[in-house]
Structure formats: structure tokens, C-alpha cells
Amino acid sequence: MISVQSVTKKYKGTPRPALDQVSLEIEKGDFVFLVGASGSGKSSLMRLMLREDVPNSGSVHVLGENLVGLPARRVPFFRRKLGVVFQDFRLLPNKTVAQNVAFSLEVIGKSQGFIQEAVPDVLGLVGLGEKADRLPSELSGGEQQRVALARAIVNKPAILLADEPTGNLDPTTSEGIMALIDSINLAGTTVVMATHDRSIVDKMQRRVVELSAGQIIRDQATGSYGVRS
């Protein structure tokens, strides 16, 4: 499903690589936490999986595509098979909840009929059926992240990439979001999630991959956040 082999990523003007000979295999249906200190390379690794960037060496295969050799014009079609959420939600402030989700379908050319059916469905799934016509500014942080999740999964992606999705949320709200992501995973979607949230990782007891200074220093099938430092 996702196969990263001996990947090194060095940004221009930085002395040490952000990712240093990283290899990682993720199977269909897996739920993987990426943990590690700030700057350890979690986001860099996810950017490679999304083909927002290419490694200096090594290979990245996602959903059968060789991302290093993937021509630029095919990148958009590859991304349609993935869902992504971030710490900062990335919603359009001047569009309602429903319009935000619809927008992501409109720009990939889905029919009006499909959009009118899929949007209420997915909003119901994330528990926002009642708030479809609100603007993002009229929602709490947790609700905004639900909108972002709805947008990420509305196209039924095989993989969900989540970069600190609970980073801006209080513990109770985070739990709700994690329950949602868990259900998405149970429905068959592979989930890769970077997080600093110790309690979430400890509670979920899923696979944990720990990065430190661009290298994988731990990969446990079911693990906790790690030793308190």
C-alpha cells in the first residue's frame, strides 16, 4: 500500500537531512502513528507520500504508483485517491460547511448529482448534518476538523494522511476526532497520522513509528508514545 525505501530528503540550505535512509512498509488497513520530536521529519515523510515533494534518493511507492517517477500531470489523479487533514483545518472561510466539502468534489469534476448525494452523507457521518449551512467561523475547532475530515473522506480515499489533526484541539474534542478517524480506519481506509499527543497514542494501542533526527528509531506493531524524556 505504502512502501518507502531508503529515502533521504535534504532541503536546500540545511546541513543535515530531514530524512536519512528511511524505510517503511504500510499495509492496507493499517493504522500508523508517526511520533517524534519536533523537526524529526514526520511532516517531511508525509509530504513525500502525498507527492508534494520528491526524495533526493530512495523510492516511494503509494497505491502502486512510483511517486519518484510520476509525471507532474498525473500527480492530481494520484492525489484523488488520498485524503489529507492538517492541524490548521484549511477550510475556505467564505464557504459554508457543505460548500467546503462540495468544492473539493467540484474541482475534480464530479457531477452535480453525485455531489448532492455525497455531501449530506459524509456530513452525517462526521456528525455535522445539522450544521451544513454554517460558515467555518461559526464552528468550534473540533467541528472545523470534522469538516476537514469530511472533505478528506468524501471521495472514499484508500489512504488518509493526518498531520497532527488534534494539534489545535482540547483533549475531549481530540477524543471525538480520534473516534472518528478510528471508524474511518475500521471502514477499510489506511491511516497514517503524525502526532505529539501522548495520551491518544497510548490509548489507541496501534502501530507506532518513531522518528528522531530523520531516522526511524522504533517501529512497534502495537505501542505507546514512548519513554517520557
Place this chain on the structure above:
Amino acid sequence: MRFGFIFSEVAQGLRRNIAMVISIILVTFISLTFVGTASLLQLQIGQMKNYWYDRAQVAIYLCTDISPEATCPRGEASEDVKIQVQERLASATLAPFIEEFYFEDHEQAFANFQEQFAGNAVAQYVKAEQLNETYWVNLFDPNQSQIITESFTGLAGVEEVRDQRSYLDQIFNILNIASLAAISVALLMLVSSVLLISTTIRLSAFSRRRELGIMRLVGASNFSIQLPFILEGVVAAFIGSLLSAGAVLGLVVFFVQGFLAERLPFTSFVSLSDGMLVVPLLIAAGVVLAAAASGLAIRRYLKI
């Protein structure tokens, strides 16, 4: 992507950058009006050339008593000279090139002169014998005037051989320079409108960077990301080129046909159908330039 969606994106972009859009419209309007005017001027020059060159004659001026000593040492041309000129014009070497020729004597020259300069003080002082007697020659091909010039220049009793086209060429040169000036101004303005379009498009992209980010994230194709921006530039330039088309047609109808043609009845001027010929050119130029400028601008913006 659906048409309605693209349309609303374009409309939104235009509304958001209304001031810049208006400046694109005005700059393309003015630059294309210059382009159109220059093209019409070229058409006009072409028409006048056709008309006047066909009628241009070669004049063989015979000596008079007041001709300069150097060319006419023996003063007024004698009957012998006229016979010689006439024979040579009718000779087997020259005749095939000549459509017709006729002789204008002092009295006819004087009558023509009086008519041409009626009301002018010079008409009162000039005397018939001061005006050259002239052989006027119409050639089948006005381009071959050299044949006449070469065979009569320097002949005793001939003061000068003159192709009327040499006067016309001066006029056409002036008109040509005017149209070149208009084209240069047009080119400068086109450059500035291209720069303006690419700046506007980049601004528009910047103000929509959130949308752009999300579009790329969810896998919108490059084409559908770029299309609204390209259309934005194209729509603005299209409006500008329509205005310039209106201005050019207005120029033809009201200034050329309504003003010039009434005052100079014996000159053929560019008509509305010539103007119609220029219009598609202007619109195509505006649209193509805008598409190229905004396409390049958005591509470069998205690369960063």
C-alpha cells in the same frame, strides 16, 4: 470541471480584482485601437497607391526661354525637338511600353495652371511662355518609367523627365512613418498590457492561494486550476478588444467616411468593410495575448 463552476470562479476573480480588471480593459482597448488604426492606415496607403500609381504619368518637360542655361543652352525648344521626341515615343523600342502620350502646349499648360492655382497670387504673374511644353506619357506598367527617363534625359531641348510617382512616394513615405509610429506606440502599449495582465493574474492567484492550496491537495487537475485564471485575463482583454473594435469602426464611419470622404471626394478611402476586416484581427490579438500572458503568469505562480 463543470461549466457553471468555472464560470462562477471566473466571475468571482473578476469581481475581486475589479480595479486591475478595469485597467486591463483600458490598456488593451487603447493599445488595440492603435493597432487597428495603424492597420487601417496601411490599408489606406495601399488603396491610394493603387489608385494614384495607376494614374501616375511620366512628364517630358521641354525647354523654355527661362530654363536654366546648363540643361537648355539653346532656349525654347524648336519644332525639330518636338518631332524628334514624338518619333522616339512612337518608335518600335518604346511604343510597346506606352499606353498613350499627348502633347501639352504653352496655352494648355497656362489654362491648367490657372485652374489649379485659381485665386492664388502666382496665377496673375505667370505667363504662358514660362510654363513648359510637356509630353505626358502613360505607361502600361507605371513601374517602368525608367525606360522613358533614360531615353529622354539629356536630349537637346528636353529640360527634365519626371516620374509623377516621385511626388507620390514622398506623401506615402510620410503616411508610412505615421503608421509605423502608431505601430510602435501600439507595441509598447501591448507590452504593458501583457505585463499588467500577468501581474493581475498573479495578484488574483495570491488572493486565492487558500483555494489553490486546497485544489491541489484534493487533486484538481492543473488544467482546471489554471483555466479560471486564464479565462479571467481573456475575458478582460476580450472586453478591451471589443471596445477597440468599436473605436476603429467608429473612426471609419464618422471620421473617414463621414468627414474625410466628404471633403476629398476624388480620393478613395478605407470603407466599413475594410474596418470589418480589422476587427477579427484585433479580437484575436487581444484574446491570444491575454491567454498567453495569464497562462504563463499562473504557471509560474503555481511552480513556486
